[in-house]
Amino acid sequence: MGLWERYAVPAIVSCACTSKPVMRQRAKVVPEATGAVLELGCGSGTNFAFYDPARITRLHAVEPAPGMVARARETARDTAIADRVQFHETGAERLSLEDASIDTAVVTFVLCTIPDWGSALREVRRVLKPGGRVLFSEHGLAPDADVARWQQRIEPVWKRLFGGCHLTRQPAAMLANSGFRVDRLETMYLPSTPRFAGFASWGAAVLS
Structure with a gap:
């Protein structure tokens, strides 16, 4: 790992993932989490303050x-859920959790970066209880052809500079292709964000 990946990338990603538009997106989905919760790619704990301590029993x-x-x-x-957080220092592609043990999976601004997202979502599917939900908020491929073309041009360099982040992934389609039914989906371009990096989608999915 070079100096850029070790020092620059974490600082840049942390800054981008805590911008005001992104934090507003997190606030739209994270408080809905209930019961035993799995959060993929918790990073520096940016979502922790958004969890409702009256609704969750454990956060993996x-x-x-x-x-x-x-x-x-x-x-x-420094949060009200401090005694309920259990950390798993591992990739999302292989989870040390029992089958059907999770009520809610929270996936925010991480599907763009997970190398093997298919394996990660299969693991989410494995650990969710029947009726369990995935709450997601992500960025990805824009619906406007001109923006999408710029995303495709920029993405090879963008991935190298920003820790493997993809601009052209389609979160809702990824969930659907992994055996989930997306039952709520909203989209928008984030304000004060370059359009090539700011097409956001968020909502909820259940096991299909």
């Missing part, structure tokens, strides 16, 4: 980067 926070886990532990200490 998955994050493969040791430095991010250290930051997330610090973040968790």
